[in-house]
Amino acid sequence: MDRGSKPAVLVTGGAGYIGAHTAKALSERGYFPVVFDSLSSGFREAVRWGAFVHGDIRDARAVADALDEYGAKSVIHFAGLIEVGRSVVQPDLFWEINVAGTVSLLTAMRERGVERMVFSSSAAVYGQGGRGALETIPEGAAKAPASPYGDTKLACEWMIEAQCRAYGLSAVALRYFNAAGADPSGLIGEAHEPETHLIPLAIAAALGEAKPLTVFGDDFDTPDGTCLRDYIHVNDLAAAHVAALEVELPAGAFEAVNVGTGKGNSVREVVDAVGRAAGRPVPHSVGARRAGDPPSLVADASRAKELLGWEPVCSDLDRIVADALRWEAQPAYGSGRRATDRKAQPAS
Ligand SMILES: NC(=O)c1ccc[n+]([C@@H]2O[C@H](COP(=O)([O-])OP(=O)(O)OC[C@H]3O[C@@H](n4cnc5c(N)ncnc54)[C@H](O)[C@@H]3O)[C@@H](O)[C@H]2O)c1
Known part of the structure; x- marks a missing residue:
C-alpha cells in the first residue's frame, strides 16, 4: 500500500480479530496502519491494510525498529493472549505475554517518543460486576478481576497509567465488553482457535458444523434466567479506537473508558437471534452454571460518549448476528471448525 503522507500507527496484534477491523477503520480514516504481530493466533490474510511486521512485543528492539x-508516533495495542480459561491453568504465560510484553512495548515506545497509546482492556477488570446484579457498570466500579486474564489487563492499565505520569505519554484504555460480528465486506472476521465466544459457537451449531450449544445455566436472577452480556459490533469497537487515538488529551493523561452499548442481551436472546438469521433453530441444551459467571455484565457507556464522542451505530443484535453469520458461512481464513483448505497462514 502506498503510504503517501498518511500518519503511521503501530497496531500490535493487528492480524487478530479486533486488530484487523481497527486497521481497516484506520486506513479508511487516512492513517497508515503498521501491523506488528507474531501470528501466534492471528492470520497474515487478515492484514490487508497498511504494512505488516512479523515480530513479538516482548522483543523491544523489534518494536523500536x-x-x-x-x-x-502512536500505538494501538491489541497483542496478547485472550482465553480466560487458559489463563487459569497457564497464568505464568499470561503474565509473560500480556504484562511483560506490554512492559517491553512501553520501553520501546518511551525510547522512540511515542505520544499516544490506545490499549485493549476488558470488562474482565470488573470481575463479577461489583454492584447490584442487573445494574450497568461504570468505570469507577470496583476492580476485582475473577481470572488471571483479568488480572493481567488491570496490571497493564496500572502500568500504562504510571508510564503516562512518568514520561508524558497520553493513553486511553478501552474496556471492551463482548466484541462480536464481522465486517460486512466478508474480508475479515472472527477466527479464534479455539473459539469460546457465544455467537460464533451458536452459529456453528445452527449450521450443523459443531456440536449442539450448551447454555450454561438458566436459573440466574435475570429476566429469562440466562446470563446478560453487552454485545458490541466489532466495527463499532474499531471506531472507538480511532476516536481514542484522536481525542485531545494533555501529555501525561490516562483515561479508562468502557466500550459497550449499555444494553444487555441474554444468552437465550442470542440463541433466538441466531436461529432467526440462520432460518433454523440452534440445537442446544441447558447445562450447569460455569463457576464465576456473573449474571450480568453490561456497560455504563456514557463516558465513551462524553469523552470520545463515540456511540455504537451497528450493534443491534440482529445486525451483529447477520454479519457474523455471513462470515461464519464463508470465512476467508482460519482453519476453523469446518474448512480444511483455509489454513493458508504462512509459517511463522
Ligand atoms: N474478543 C473480545 O471479545 C475481547 C474482549 C475484551 C478484550 N479483548 C482484548 O482485545 C485484544 C484483541 O482480542 P482479539 O479478540 O482480537 O484476539 P486475537 O487472538 O484475535 O488477536 C490477538 C493478536 O495478538 C497477536 N499476538 C499474541 N501474542 C503476541 C505477541 N507476543 N507479540 C505480537 N503479537 C502477538 C496474535 O497473533 C493475534 O493476532 C486482546 O488484548 C484481548 O484481550 C478482546
Missing part, C-alpha cells in the same frame, strides 16, 4: 522504520 518498526516504530523507526515507519515513524509511528
Whole structure:
C-alpha cells in the first residue's frame, strides 16, 4: 500500500480479530496502519491494510525498529493472549505475554517518543460486576478481576497509567465488553482457535458444523434466567479506537473508558437471534452454571460518549448476528471448525 503522507500507527496484534477491523477503520480514516504481530493466533490474510511486521512485543528492539522504520508516533495495542480459561491453568504465560510484553512495548515506545497509546482492556477488570446484579457498570466500579486474564489487563492499565505520569505519554484504555460480528465486506472476521465466544459457537451449531450449544445455566436472577452480556459490533469497537487515538488529551493523561452499548442481551436472546438469521433453530441444551459467571455484565457507556464522542451505530443484535453469520458461512481464513483448505497462514 502506498503510504503517501498518511500518519503511521503501530497496531500490535493487528492480524487478530479486533486488530484487523481497527486497521481497516484506520486506513479508511487516512492513517497508515503498521501491523506488528507474531501470528501466534492471528492470520497474515487478515492484514490487508497498511504494512505488516512479523515480530513479538516482548522483543523491544523489534518494536523500536518498526516504530523507526515507519515513524509511528502512536500505538494501538491489541497483542496478547485472550482465553480466560487458559489463563487459569497457564497464568505464568499470561503474565509473560500480556504484562511483560506490554512492559517491553512501553520501553520501546518511551525510547522512540511515542505520544499516544490506545490499549485493549476488558470488562474482565470488573470481575463479577461489583454492584447490584442487573445494574450497568461504570468505570469507577470496583476492580476485582475473577481470572488471571483479568488480572493481567488491570496490571497493564496500572502500568500504562504510571508510564503516562512518568514520561508524558497520553493513553486511553478501552474496556471492551463482548466484541462480536464481522465486517460486512466478508474480508475479515472472527477466527479464534479455539473459539469460546457465544455467537460464533451458536452459529456453528445452527449450521450443523459443531456440536449442539450448551447454555450454561438458566436459573440466574435475570429476566429469562440466562446470563446478560453487552454485545458490541466489532466495527463499532474499531471506531472507538480511532476516536481514542484522536481525542485531545494533555501529555501525561490516562483515561479508562468502557466500550459497550449499555444494553444487555441474554444468552437465550442470542440463541433466538441466531436461529432467526440462520432460518433454523440452534440445537442446544441447558447445562450447569460455569463457576464465576456473573449474571450480568453490561456497560455504563456514557463516558465513551462524553469523552470520545463515540456511540455504537451497528450493534443491534440482529445486525451483529447477520454479519457474523455471513462470515461464519464463508470465512476467508482460519482453519476453523469446518474448512480444511483455509489454513493458508504462512509459517511463522
Ligand atoms: N474478543 C473480545 O471479545 C475481547 C474482549 C475484551 C478484550 N479483548 C482484548 O482485545 C485484544 C484483541 O482480542 P482479539 O479478540 O482480537 O484476539 P486475537 O487472538 O484475535 O488477536 C490477538 C493478536 O495478538 C497477536 N499476538 C499474541 N501474542 C503476541 C505477541 N507476543 N507479540 C505480537 N503479537 C502477538 C496474535 O497473533 C493475534 O493476532 C486482546 O488484548 C484481548 O484481550 C478482546
